[in-house]
Amino acid sequence: MPGWSFHNGETSASVSTSNLVDVNQLSASDAPALHAELERIGVDQTKPNYALKLESGKSITHNRFVVPEWGNLRFDLHVPEAELKRGRSVLVTLSAADGSPLGVSSSINLTRAKQTRGAYLEDTQRIDYGIQGFETFQFEVPDNLRGKVANLKFEVVGGGTVYLDNVFFKSQHLLFGNPSDARNTTDLDVANRDNYLLEKAQFATAYDDSSKTPKWVSWQMNQKWLGNTSRSNLRFIEDKSIPETWGRIVHEDYTNSDYSRGHMLPSSHRTNSEKDNIATFLLTNVVPQHFDNNDNFRGEIPDNPAWTSFDDLLASNVDTDSKELYVVAGGYESNLNPQRISHRARPSALTQPQILTNKGINIPGWTWKVVLELERPGISPSDVRATNAVSYGILTPNEVEPAHVPTNPNGSVGNNGDFALPVPHPFNALLGLNLPEIPNKAAWRNWQTWKLTVNQIEELTELDFFSNIPDEIEEIIES
Known part of the structure; x- marks a missing residue:
């Protein structure tokens, strides 16, 4: 996964192959819901499809980059249902690389979404589809980081294992x-x-x-x-x-x-x-x-x-x-x-x-x-x-x-029945076209x-x- 380095006490600064997993090859016993979902949506499981496996207490930081002019930060998470527990989260931190106080942090709570209208905002930071597949999360980037050199860090807090993929800016x-x-x-x-x-x-x-x-x-x-x-x-x-x-x-x-x-x-x-x-x-x-x-x-x-x-x-x-x-x-x-x-x-x-x-x-x-x-x-x-x-x-x-407009102004049925059809095609007046009349409600x-x-x-x-x-x-x- 180019551009990423682990900071978890390992001797190598690069992501080791043990932390990258081919999600297409996860067995039904390792991640049964994800395995079934990949089959359901027709993913070609013969081609490698790597994601990062992040465990409790570990973090990954992207090498320094320039924050783009516009676009939210977005990323995809898969969280096996057994890993959901109150108090667990994925902490995401975007910070200025020069050590200045500019930055923003956001947490994705490893709890199930409540799935109610009143909980909409809170649910944007809870898990739903991510239990079976990879769910997209995002947060806004403050103006004071635009165009700045920055670091991006993901960390699992409080326990649990998650899979991270598709980290980008812009929807x-x-x-x-x-x-x-x-x-x-x-x-x-x-x-x-x-x-x-x-x-x-x-x-x-x-x-x-x-x-x-x-x-x-x-x-x-x-x-x-x-x-x-x-x-x-x-x-x-x-x-x-x-x-x-x-x-x-x-x-x-x-x-x-x-x-x-x-x-x-x-x-x-x-x-x-x-x-x-x-x-x-x-x-x-x-x-x-x-x-x-x-x-x-x-x-x-x-x-x-x-x-x-x-x-x-x-x-x-x-x-x-x-x-x-x-x-x-x-x-x-x-x-x-x-x-x-x-x-x-x-x-x-x-x-x-x-x-x-x-x-x-x-x-x-x-x-x-x-x-x-x-x-x-x-x-x-x-x-x-x-x-x-x-x-x-x-x-x-x-x-x-027109099928719901009586043919006579007083609301009575005229010679053409209940419907004011046929009618000239409205595109003729709007676009200067020469289309035939619309003859009936099926055509409308x-x-x-x-x-x-x-x-x-x-x-x-x-x-x-x-x-x-x-x-x-x-x-x-x-x-």
Whole structure:
């Protein structure tokens, strides 16, 4: 493991082979849960995959390095269930190499996550998926260490054995690019409130305080993130990583508006653990969505809108076809007009947008999602080719379906039946296209009706997706 040295009394300053383990070769008796998880997610166990085994009282320190301009510190931990015990922890210390008092320490408690909404913050430093696989943890780096030469130390305190891997700066969810070059700073006098970077273990987002919604949310998706965890039946969660003086959005801010608290990263894309599923309920992962753009049409065929059908497709591409995806989602423009509510709820009522706008929350006119689909996990930006990757996106209207609008203004049924269909394709007015009419609700709910290239969505949003791919390849796959 280049760049690391042990400081535990051993005669050699380098990591000995006894401290490096090939996690693919751990027997079912050594680490039964990890052994089973590697098989479940389809890891190629014929190739070496080394992690560092850290035991109680031992530490490892990285050779001096320059702290990058941005990005949280992140690392992956596996902790066998038998090693969980109150009072045990992994202490992580990032300190200036010149001996000055600059630095930060954080502890990961070797106890099981409580898996409740109220314990969200504390659970970010407890173990959940890490009992069976490698779980990502991270913490923010103070501004006064940026650009400084520093040391990084990991130490097991109070007993126990853990396995450490993938120590990096910057979120894995931003491996292929930071679409708006968002940044996070602890100095609120210079913070960009409309492009404020938040890195979570489960996703990354650029928060826009002017709209009280994310500018974008980005996430990695592979078999590691999928499992059997059900959607958490939770109220949505105030994100306390937003400065309190800005005014944070809470669950009640949406109450009685008749808009859905719309996940950008869907709950269904984080089913590997309760803790990771709960994180999708952070309100920095939410925009107001019309129920017709986000909710199941129970008893109808088809029963899902295009937005959720697309989410299901992506999960299937990972679960069934073993693809790896990098996905970015957000809202575009505004639609602040009261809208008819779906006929299956309160057909004579209208949404109440003023409830949201009075809180400063923007209601997007459209919701978009772009996808980089890799033929297999582990392809780096420099290794992307037109032969091993594709990209595509959708842009869906955040409004009532024409299928739920009576053909006559007084609400009576006209000659065309219950639905105001067919309708001109909205992309014709928005993008200057010449697409055929949308003939029926099945077509309206088909995600392919709303498919666009990544380049088209970039032009609308003024964001730059997957920018870490070499330019000549990026242009080919985004067209």
